[in-house]
Amino acid sequence: MKEGRKGKVYLVGAGPGDPELITVKGLKLIQQADVIVYDFLIDQRLLSFARKGAELICAGKSSNHHTMKQEEINRLLAEKAKEHSVVVRLKNGDPYVFGRGAEEAASLGEQNIPFEVVSGVSSAVAVPASAGVPLTHRDYASSVAIITGHRRDDEEVKIADADTLVFLMPVANLQRIAKRLLEEGRSPETPCALIEKGTLPGQKVVQGNLANIFNDSKAQDIKAPAVFVVGEVVNLRKSLLPS
Numbered sequence: 001m002k003e004g005r006k007g008k009v010y011l012v013g014a015g016p017g018d019p020e021l022i023t024v025k026g027l028k029l030i031q032q033a034d035v036i037v038y039d040f041l042i043d044q045r046l047l048s049f050a051r052k053g054a055e056l057i058c059a060g061k062s063s064n065h066h067t068m069k070q071e072e073i074n075r076l077l078a079e080k081a082k083e084h085s086v087v088v089r090l091k092n093g094d095p096y097v098f099g100r101g102a103e104e105a106a107s108l109g110e111q112n113i114p115f116e117v118v119s120g121v122s123s124a125v126a127v128p129a130s131a132g133v134p135l136t137h138r139d140y141a142s143s144v145a146i147i148t149g150h151r152r153d154d155e156e157v158k159i160a161d162a163d164t165l166v167f168l169m170p171v172a173n174l175q176r177i178a179k180r181l182l183e184e185g186r187s188p189e190t191p192c193a194l195i196e197k198g199t200l201p202g203q204k205v206v207q208g209n210l211a212n213i214f215n216d217s218k219a220q221d222i223k224a225p226a227v228f229v230v231g232e233v234v235n236l237r238k239s240l241l242p243s
């Protein structure tokens, strides 16, 4: 690259797990990239599409293990964009859904580094779907909320009023989330499901209601990454399980 010219950083959504759920645009950028800075949760098979000689950097981020601090990632992306034409920041699901993608983009913008977001299929939508749960249905749900499971204890705000609730990062706080929803007036019979490793061969699903989901998911040893979906739409599973 010519001196003084800047490359571009593409914030690419890798999709929810199954590597075939990346977008065509995302895959093309992986194939063109000089540098790929990827998160722990992306499916590693996607990296096999990188061209020979591309630099592959793991930025970490499992729920209990932050390899690089956010500021370090921001700095790294800026540095790489000054040295190379195509820098791909590969993030799980969609970059702008609970992925700090907006923070990374804003930091690049502040440094006048060109960037583009390439949306991905979010686990919030695809993981319930792969377990037979649609988020909306004309007869059962006309609104959806996507909520972080990492809410702080001291937050007094109501969780959400939507018909279907989708919690990302729910595992560590599942008991508290279920309790809170009961306190907010949802029935103990409200259908819900916890889905681990959605869209992948190791997918596990525990279906229950707000009263029993915590104990049942403990008994089934459900671990992160998982999505917790709450609402009448969960009952549709019996007719919508993929064959």
Ligand SMILES: C[S@@+](CC[C@H](N)C(=O)[O-])C[C@H]1O[C@@H](n2cnc3c(N)ncnc32)[C@H](O)[C@@H]1O
Binding pocket: 016, 017, 041, 063, 091, 092, 093, 094, 095, 096, 097, 098, 099, 121, 122, 123, 124, 127, 167, 168, 169, 170, 195, 196, 197, 198, 199, 200, 224, 225, 226, 227
């Ligand atoms: C930091 S958030 C990133 C979400 C991502 N930006 C998206 O749009 O899917 C990570 C959380 O996404 C969810 N997740 C991602 N991939 C998943 C999968 N294959 N199965 C279940 N949950 C998944 C889990 O709740 C996980 O803790």
